[in-house]
Amino acid sequence: xxxxxxxAVALAVVCIFSGIVIAFSHSSFEQQIEAQxxxxxxxxxxxxxxxxxxxxxxxxxxxxxxxxxIGRKETKTIGYAFALENxxxxxxxxxxxxxxxxxxxxxxxxxxxxxxxxxxxxxxEPASEKSLWNAFGGGVHKDGRTWFTEQFNGISVSxxxxxxxxxxxxxxPDTIKMEFTGSNTVSAITGATVSTxxxxxxxxxxxxxxxAAIRGAQR
Amino acid sequence: xxxEELKRGVVGENPIFALALGLCPALAITTSVTxxxxxxxxxxxxxxxxxIIISSVRKWIPDKVRIPCYITIIATFVTVVDLWMKxxxxxxNRQLGIFVPLIVVNCIILARAxxxxxxxxxxxxxxxxxxxxxxFALSLVAIAAVREVLGNNRLFGLTVIPxxxxxxxxxxxxxxxxxxxxxxxxxxxxxxxKERSRQ
Numbered sequence: 001x002x003x004x005x006x007x008a009v010a011l012a013v014v015c016i017f018s019g020i021v022i023a024f025s026h027s028s029f030e031q032q033i034e035a036q037x038x039x040x041x042x043x044x045x046x047x048x049x050x051x052x053x054x055x056x057x058x059x060x061x062x063x064x065x066x067x068x069x070i071g072r073k074e075t076k077t078i079g080y081a082f083a084l085e086n087x088x089x090x091x092x093x094x095x096x097x098x099x100x101x102x103x104x105x106x107x108x109x110x111x112x113x114x115x116x117x118x119x120x121x122x123x124x125e126p127a128s129e130k131s132l133w134n135a136f137g138g139g140v141h142k143d144g145r146t147w148f149t150e151q152f153n154g155i156s157v158s159x160x161x162x163x164x165x166x167x168x169x170x171x172x173p174d175t176i177k178m179e180f181t182g183s184n185t186v187s188a189i190t191g192a193t194v195s196t197x198x199x200x201x202x203x204x205x206x207x208x209x210x211x212a213a214i215r216g217a218q219r
Numbered sequence: 220x221x222x223e224e225l226k227r228g229v230v231g232e233n234p235i236f237a238l239a240l241g242l243c244p245a246l247a248i249t250t251s252v253t254x255x256x257x258x259x260x261x262x263x264x265x266x267x268x269x270x271i272i273i274s275s276v277r278k279w280i281p282d283k284v285r286i287p288c289y290i291t292i293i294a295t296f297v298t299v300v301d302l303w304m305k306x307x308x309x310x311x312n313r314q315l316g317i318f319v320p321l322i323v324v325n326c327i328i329l330a331r332a333x334x335x336x337x338x339x340x341x342x343x344x345x346x347x348x349x350x351x352x353x354x355f356a357l358s359l360v361a362i363a364a365v366r367e368v369l370g371n372n373r374l375f376g377l378t379v380i381p382x383x384x385x386x387x388x389x390x391x392x393x394x395x396x397x398x399x400x401x402x403x404x405x406x407x408x409x410x411x412x413k414e415r416s417r418q
Contacts, residue, residue: 006281007281007284010279010280010284011284011287011288014280014287014288014291015291018291018292018294021295021299022295022298022299025298025299025302025303026302029302029303029307032306032307033302033305036305036306036309039309040309113317114317114320115317116247119250119391121254121317190387190390191387191390191391
């Protein structure tokens with residue numbers, strides 16, 4: 001009997017100590033994590049607009065249920081950015097989508113995701129047309145561009161989107177790329193159709209309604 | 220001594236090719252060399268840290284409840300590291316963030332806590348963590364190099380042979396099994412050959 005109590009006490013001590021350590025580090029890091037998130041969000045928003053855009057943070061004001069930003073050049077509104085999220089294959093994918101005044105996607109940026117590395121996580125794969133042998137010669141510069149999000153540029157959110165899972169975007173010839181954009185099609189990541197669908201569904205679910213609401217409110 | 224330990228971790232007790240532990244992350248991560256390196260570095264770090272902690276509390280933990288205690292301690296350590304990276308090291312978090320939570324469920328960490336750190340002093344356990352971690356990292360890179368070239372026609376995310384259509388099966392899970400099995404067979408063949416020549 002006394003041994004059982006001894007074991008229980010030892011286990012309890014370890015658990016209580018672990019609990020205290022986690023609670024303490026959570027509370028001391030919480031603010032910085034939040035600040036870090038906001039900083040990343042701000043940077044992502046500035047990247048979905050063309051450079052030189054003045055960005056207005058609407059900070060959760062009506063009429064939308066999600067965070068959005070308005071981009072202006074001089075006094076003219078050139079577009080909006082929406083903070084979206086959707087359940088991916090193994091967690092929530094958070095991302096920012098920029099829409100111009102004609103309802104076409106200007107840019108997209110993934111904020112956070114926990115998809116399978118090597119499969120779904122390739123939604124953040126760098127856009128690289130260079131081969132290994134070029135890289136030996138000149139070195140590769142990383143400019144933060146990612147091919148998966150780039151293929152959404154020019155896609156209209158007022159029409160339904162379709163997904164083609166035959167060939168990935170970087171392997172498509174330029175003429176087909178233009179055809180894809182014209183027919184509102186994006187290519188899926190091989191082996192990660194769920195992640196691809198999650199991003200497309202997140203856009204279809206939220207953006208058209210929000211876009212219409214903003215445009216309606218301004219008229 | 221350190222060189223010997225490293226050799227033991229990379230060759231003699233290689234987590235993947237000798238102990239066959241931690242195969243789940245090895246299959247999931249090894250689709251690209253960059254990922255393999257990221258996971259490898261994260262494992263070296265967490266394994267060293269958890270070995271140090273387990274070894275320093277080993278005398279206070281009753282034998283019968285050691286496994287739940289180790290799991291709790293390792294999970295706590297990993298959670299704190301994860302939170303710290305999110306708060307103070309955003310660049311590191313971007314690179315390793317997706318791997319660190321995966322490590323909690325990595326059986327190598329528990330295996331080393333149970334079979335080494337619980338019986339050896341802190342210094343030895345730290346070296347063991349680095350050595351086994353390095354063995355794990357190198358194995359991941361070896362598997363990933365095969366899979367990335369054959370499955371994606373890429374290495375470090377760069378095209379190897381322009382215009383070549385890769386064998387996609389190597390990029391998905393079955394290809395992972397094929398690669399691990401083939402490498403394991405080659406390594407066992409070489410090992411047996413060496414042992415026989417010694418006799």
